Amino acid sequence: MKMTPLSIGGAWVIAPQVHGDARGQFLEWYRFDRLAEVVGHPLRFAQANLSVSAKDVVRGIHYADVPPGQAKYVTCVRGAVLDVIVDVRVGSPTFGRWEFVPLDDEDRHALYVAEGLGHGFVALTEDATLSYVCSQTYNPVGERAINPLDPTLGIEWPTDAPVLSDRDAAAPSLAEARGAGLLPDYARCTAYTAGLDAAHLAASPPTESRTR
Template sequence: MTIELTPLEGCVLLKPRVFNDDRGYFFESYNQQTFNELTGTNTTFVQDNQSYSSKGTLRGLHLQKGEHAQAKLVRVVKGEVLDVAVDLRPGSATYGQYYGARLSEENQHQLFVPRGFAHGFVVLSDTAIFAYKCDNFYNKASEGGLHYADPSLNIDWILPADSLQTSEKDRILPYLADVQEPFF
């Protein structure tokens, strides 16, 4: 596995070594020791989540606030998505900036999103199965997020805005300028 640094400190792209042959492929998708060595963290994941979505589905930008903040290791099992992380760490040199990466079943890349970030993705293929690990348990009372179309973030979701499928919950999330207290 190799690591690619992103412009957002701590948010890194992981590229596993994939072994292909005439039967298909094999790769190690996660090894805690290797992961912690590459990222320079001591992260222990406690929960795995998976979603299935159709083209144009946009999920995000989500986060867990305060003591329930979560780091995530995200990947695509089937299909392709644009995955986005937004830096919301108070005092960070890249506060309010985002990084986007195409994750797919072809490239098998994974994005590590540290605590202190909002996260979301949009499905670019006909369908996608999206899987991720979290280092803290979900807590409904600590849910938070930002509106995916916040003009201050200026995220290029690749697909036309009128083709995006979002939940009511995501459509009413606040813009960054309207957030009264820091999330973290």
């Protein structure tokens, strides 16, 4: 299992080792210990979601208030999507930047998205199916969205006919959300994740010294 950080801090692409033969495939699509090694703490499994989308459906850009935010671990179990991470954290050195990550049922890559980052995707195939686990349960009061077609944000979606939900179509632009004070603060996000790291370190068993 290989974990590669994106240019946006707090996001990693996970490439599992896929074992395949005439019978099919087997892979470890999640390892809490391997993820904790790079992130600093394990992902708390609070909720698991399954999303099925028709071709050209665009979902996002979604994020949650921090604290507690909502970290996600995402993989595509059927078809293909082009996932996008957007840095919506005010004060971040990469604020406003976005990055695409392809997810499909061939490479079986996964994506980790930390608290405070925006997340969305476009379905490249019919019945594109995402399975993802979240660190917090759904909280409608703290859930936020940015319009995925915001021209200033300029996400280059690979479709001429994007299909959006009413909620996403009516979502504010990045600038509007910032002006309304709806975006996460970068310093608060990093402080929150640092607290998770410290709690994990404190709970970890001490390394035993051995003498020969």
